[in-house]
Amino acid sequence: MKRVLTFLLVLFCFHLASAQYTEIINSKRPGFSESPYSVGTNIYQLETGLFYRNNDNPSILTHPNIFGTNLQLRYGKFSEKLEFNLNLAYQVDEIRNPLGKNVTTQGISDLTIGAKYLIRQQEFTDNSTEIRSYKKRMAFDWKRLIPSVGVYAGVHTPFISKDYKDDNTKISYKLAVLLQNDITDRFVLLTNLIADNYSSDDEFYAYIVTMTYAINQRWSYFVENQGRYQDLYAPQYQFGTGLAYLVNENLQIDASARTNFFDDYSYYYFSTGFSWRLDRHYDTFKFKAAPDKSKKKKKKRKGFFGRLFDKLFH
Numbered sequence: 001m002k003r004v005l006t007f008l009l010v011l012f013c014f015h016l017a018s019a020q021y022t023e024i025i026n027s028k029r030p031g032f033s034e035s036p037y038s039v040g041t042n043i044y045q046l047e048t049g050l051f052y053r054n055n056d057n058p059s060i061l062t063h064p065n066i067f068g069t070n071l072q073l074r075y076g077k078f079s080e081k082l083e084f085n086l087n088l089a090y091q092v093d094e095i096r097n098p099l100g101k102n103v104t105t106q107g108i109s110d111l112t113i114g115a116k117y118l119i120r121q122q123e124f125t126d127n128s129t130e131i132r133s134y135k136k137r138m139a140f141d142w143k144r145l146i147p148s149v150g151v152y153a154g155v156h157t158p159f160i161s162k163d164y165k166d167d168n169t170k171i172s173y174k175l176a177v178l179l180q181n182d183i184t185d186r187f188v189l190l191t192n193l194i195a196d197n198y199s200s201d202d203e204f205y206a207y208i209v210t211m212t213y214a215i216n217q218r219w220s221y222f223v224e225n226q227g228r229y230q231d232l233y234a235p236q237y238q239f240g241t242g243l244a245y246l247v248n249e250n251l252q253i254d255a256s257a258r259t260n261f262f263d264d265y266s267y268y269y270f271s272t273g274f275s276w277r278l279d280r281h282y283d284t285f286k287f288k289a290a291p292d293k294s295k296k297k298k299k300k301r302k303g304f305f306g307r308l309f310d311k312l313f314h
Contacts, residue, residue: 049273
């Protein structure tokens with residue numbers, strides 16, 4: 001029984017789908033999508049990694065190669081459904097100079113502060129505990145097709161390096177609807193609908209669909225499709241995949257890769273990193289008043305046959 005419980009808790013090292021707080025770290029990495037669930041109250045979580053991006057899009061002549069690191073800090077407070085987070089990206093860009101030697105720039109390219117909240121958690125029947133009927137145990141619960149729903153709101157601050165600013169750089173917003181379906185005990189589907197850089201000149205809309213599968217108690221993998229739509233640009237679509245390994249209940253390492261398709265140019269993105277949490281979560285308890293013994297009903301005295309039948313049937 002203990003092994004089964006451990007398996008259910010580790011089911012998804014990233015995008016875990018049970019309660020808000022879990023015994024096993026609940027990380028967003030290595031995919032780009034976001035679960036509607038928070039890390040849990042009094043959890044301090046760090047998710048970071050290194051990335052390399054190569055792009056030979058002829059319309060982007062100045063930045064063919066980008067190296068960098070991204071960092072996300074997550075914190076749960078006030079409610080199991082609420083999470084605050086901070087996203088920071090630091091990168092080094094190669095600037096192509098057609099008339100001479102290429103040069104590089106570096107600095108903070110993004111600093112976003114946000115929060116997410118779970119609006120609705122979908123309940124479904126756990127048929128794995130059914131022992132009387134094999135048919136019922138293997139039956140699919142159609143309520144699993146109804147997703148849990150969360151919302152995210154973030155602010156892109158202007159506190160970035162000068163090389164990543166222009167005259168139009170100002171505060172912009174990121175809004176998202178976060179959906180999660182627990183298709184089986186091993187398989188989870190995440191869908192994000194996003195409006196990013198809202199109220200700026202670079203506003204765009206996107207979707208991310210991620211399928212995650214638990215191989216065993218330590219390993220899980222994902223496949224992901226992302227689409228981006230922006231005025232004056234053709235739609236962009238990417239495909240990604242990756243692995244996550246659970247080192248212990250508070251530490252996960254990961255690696256991923258992604259590329260584009262339906263385009264006439266090549267795009268490659270590689271990332272590796274880890275997630276670590278400081279667990280300060282504690283459960284709250286509700287105390288109930290002790291029963292009034294004066295109102296306790298007296299047991300009726302039973303005769304010989306009453307006591308005999310009690311022994312036979314109980």
